[in-house]
Amino acid sequence: MNRREFLLASAFAAAGLTSSSVPVFAKQGRSRDKLGVALVGLGYYSTDLLAPALQLTKNCYLAGIVTGSPEKIPQWQKKYSIPDKNVYTYANFDGIANNSAIDVVYVVLPPSLHRDFVVRAANAGKHVFCEKPMAMTVAECEAMIAAAAANKVRLAIGYRCQHDPNIQAYRAIGRNRPFGAPVLLSSVAGFYDPRSKNWRQIKALGGGSVRDMGIYAIQAARMATGEEPMLVLAQSSTTRPAIYKDVDETTQFLLEFPSGARASCMSSFGVEMNYLNVNYEKGWLRMNPHSQYKGNKGDLSDGRLIDFSITNQQARQMDDDCAAIMTQGRLIAPGEEGLRDVRVVEAIYRSAERQAVVPI
């Protein structure tokens, strides 16, 4: 164990996380300071968020790319000094199994492609990061979790928020209940999407506002209550019917939790909105915003502020997840966590379709 690994293992032990005494590096049995990450899908999120974040990470670095757009390859190779041997297309992707430079495959494709690429990456013996939403259905999520388990690799969902200390602070309120049980909350997430042909507007690719922005509203409700919703009543709508024919532009959904707590939530591609207001029995919390890339902050009824600084969410997320892999520690957002949200998403769409309350 080198000094960095020792420090990591100690930190995780101090945090009460499971960790082996000796960090283990993937299947190849190599030992080094940083894990090599390959990004699959070189769209906006990889280009503008993940690749820059991988210049800030301490436990991993950008080692490779996998793309269906060959014209993007030269620029990426030049900018990030990526050797030819670490560049893949979707066709030869499975060959990554033999590349010891790649420890983690990060799937950043439209949702309908997550299951296939996550399973292929796991079968190639690589740890996997997968963007949100985890997949199209609960069944797909289960297949992905099973593939990771069968191959003895880790599967983490790219839930950057759960690595943000501001989100962790309000999540602790839901877990520790200093204000008693949750009673009523509102949680909304949306942005104005001027596009009409992004995957968000295409059903076959996994579009729809609930799948994309709704996940944030769902997570906020789950984390602020510390509970899993049992029932949902949902209604979808659009003010741009020419664009939103097959997927929802906006969905309003009401969640019921085991404690009796209720949530009024909204997701949208039509408006910019991002806040969480929670009433507990003996106090409240407000976050505004609650799930942006930066600046998440809020306050509590006892006067405490939630306003922690964080340099880069995605860098923190990947560092946390790579530390968990290296120390065999607990992942903050494993596949099982992604599945919980997809289960709610499925129920929301079912409710909106049936115009009825449905169990989750």
Place this chain on the structure above:
Amino acid sequence: MNRREFLLASAFAAAGLTSSSVPVFAKQGRSRDKLGVALVGLGYYSTDLLAPALQLTKNCYLAGIVTGSPEKIPQWQKKYSIPDKNVYTYANFDGIANNSAIDVVYVVLPPSLHRDFVVRAANAGKHVFCEKPMAMTVAECEAMIAAAAANKVRLAIGYRCQHDPNIQAYRAIGRNRPFGAPVLLSSVAGFYDPRSKNWRQIKALGGGSVRDMGIYAIQAARMATGEEPMLVLAQSSTTRPAIYKDVDETTQFLLEFPSGARASCMSSFGVEMNYLNVNYEKGWLRMNPHSQYKGNKGDLSDGRLIDFSITNQQARQMDDDCAAIMTQGRLIAPGEEGLRDVRVVEAIYRSAERQAVVPI
């Protein structure tokens, strides 16, 4: 016309309101500076809000009381110098017709009694102020409006908020549409009611959170959009089933407006909450709080603040309404406005009962 009447008439003319050239004082044809108001029902709202406000009003004063609790009479008479001839019980209330000192009867009873007392007051030839909610049903509201019309008296709903310049400021956004059409909004109003036997918890008296606090959420949505909702989907719940057996403690309701705008609303006796967040096509407005007795304030996406000072909402309300009576001007919240909200309340309860979308 005395100087004060002249100033009032001029002010209303400047404000573009209909006004006769000569103010008219009720049926008695008297002419004086202030209208005499009799409060019907001496509970908390009359005692702690309206009677003190009537010490601040310029266009009216506390002239009489009508009560079913004779033990309250001596204290009220002493505190506000109310002569014996201006004190009524519910039994002899109709005799108020012959009392020229009373110009306006303000009905501050539980909602189930509004129709009866408003009709009796109108039949006695008095102008009428009526607390919110206007009545239990649309049919009752229509009977009250008809009684006022038949007796040629004015009927104003005690919508203090509509007289608050902060509310008027955001209402102007809904009317004038500087940010384009409304798209999506959230509007909530609630307080924690520790009581179990107030009228709010008793169905026969007009209890239920939608009738009481829901009115504020409904009004906020109506005013911020400048539209009347067409459809509603609602769900009621409680975390105190021992108390909330017959009426709703909390209701979540989704409204659809003619423009396609949607609202997610909540009303509750379980939690303290009061905010309005509206997204328009090209901007937004936030009010927090939007309907408290004082301190309503907010901001707009163009950087403007809504933060006007107002000494006393109820005094402003009664002064505005008495000015409208004296100048035969437009009432800010006539019976027709109260009816609009009761129509929505009725539909919300119907939707919650049927668990289905219902037309309004």
